[in-house]
Amino acid sequence: MFSLTGRVALVSGAGQSVGEGIAQVLARQGAAVIVNDLHPERAEKVAAGIAEEGHTAIAAAFDVTDYAAVEGRVRAAEAEFGRHVDIVVNNAGVAEERVIKPFRELSPEQWRAPIDLNIYGSMNCIKVALDGMCDAGWGRVVQISSGSARTGQNINQSMYATGKSGVEGFIRHLAAETGQYGITANIVALGHQKNLEDKMSPEMIEQILRTIPIGRLGDPVEVGAFCAYLASDEAGGITGQTLDFNGGSQTR
Numbered sequence: 446m447f448s449l450t451g452r453v454a455l456v457s458g459a460g461q462s463v464g465e466g467i468a469q470v471l472a473r474q475g476a477a478v479i480v481n482d483l484h485p486e487r488a489e490k491v492a493a494g495i496a497e498e499g500h501t502a503i504a505a506a507f508d509v510t511d512y513a514a515v516e517g518r519v520r521a522a523e524a525e526f527g528r529h530v531d532i533v534v535n536n537a538g539v540a541e542e543r544v545i546k547p548f549r550e551l552s553p554e555q556w557r558a559p560i561d562l563n564i565y566g567s568m569n570c571i572k573v574a575l576d577g578m579c580d581a582g583w584g585r586v587v588q589i590s591s592g593s594a595r596t597g598q599n600i601n602q603s604m605y606a607t608g609k610s611g612v613e614g615f616i617r618h619l620a621a622e623t624g625q626y627g628i629t630a631n632i633v634a635l636g637h638q639k640n641l642e643d644k645m646s647p648e649m650i651e652q653i654l655r656t657i658p659i660g661r662l663g664d665p666v667e668v669g670a671f672c673a674y675l676a677s678d679e680a681g682g683i684t685g686q687t688l689d690f691n692g693g694s695q696t697r
């Protein structure tokens with residue numbers, strides 16, 4: 446069950462953390478994985494690690510917000526694998542120039558990056574794969590989002606949440622439009638993940654852990670396993686859903 450053998454998967458922002466775990470697990474389940482990242486060296490390291498395990502992956506460095514770059518590199522990867530993209534996991538969602546400030550202190554120029562990345566970046570990766578999926582009568586889209594898309598939080602990240610909310614709306618419509626072609630599109634709304642330990646003080650992590658019923662942060666391989674399930678034949682009956690992956694935290 447849950448085999449992805451014979452499938453080609455594109456995972457964006459897969460050069461580290463959550464995306465790395467997703468790319469690893471999809472490859473372990475048998476998919477040939479296009480490991481995307483903005484930073485070539487990150488993508489190459491993850492693809493090399495997957496190859497060392499005896500699975501199939503290629504590194505594909507491009508900026509998901511640049512449609513021409515996405516299309517050019519994905520077409521080249523498809524030619525390399527001899528098959529169209531069957532599975533898109535839109536994981537890239539944390540903009541490089543992330544600004545953490547209340548809305549009141551943001552200039553209009555600072556609004557764009559997280560919205561471009563989460564909405565247009567995700568749409569670009571789906572758009573380049575969609576005709577191939579429709580023609581084949583099978584496809585899977587998994588959108589990585591966040592609990593912040595559906596809950597107001599005083600965390601100075603309103604533009605990030607705006608991007609996540611916007612893309613969630615798009616995915617629901619995409620699911621409704623493309624179900625007739627055997628395509629499913631679902632949203633995985635993550636809670637706090639392990640890589641926050643590198644970004645926050647132990648005190649802040651302690652505070653966060655008190656809000657998570659399972660008492661620990663999320664693990665990239667567990668997120669990968671959930672994505673692999675959603676990408677499998679066996680999950681064909683689930684579409685247009687937002688599924689929380691947050692250790693039981695309350696998101697609304």
Ligand SMILES: NC(=O)c1ccc[n+]([C@@H]2O[C@H](COP(=O)([O-])OP(=O)(O)OC[C@H]3O[C@@H](n4cnc5c(N)ncnc54)[C@H](O)[C@@H]3O)[C@@H](O)[C@H]2O)c1
Nearest residue numbers: 458460462463482483508509536537538539591635637638
């Ligand atoms: N880490 C968390 O606690 C958490 C919580 C909720 C949701 N999420 C979501 O999970 C996903 C992964 O988060 P993460 O913490 O692993 O992020 P991360 O910043 O550790 O890694 C993301 C990767 O995406 C790449 N990237 C950034 N912009 C890109 C672009 N324009 N094109 C291609 N690649 C790009 C980066 O180079 C980086 O390697 C994001 O969508 C994020 O919003 C994470």
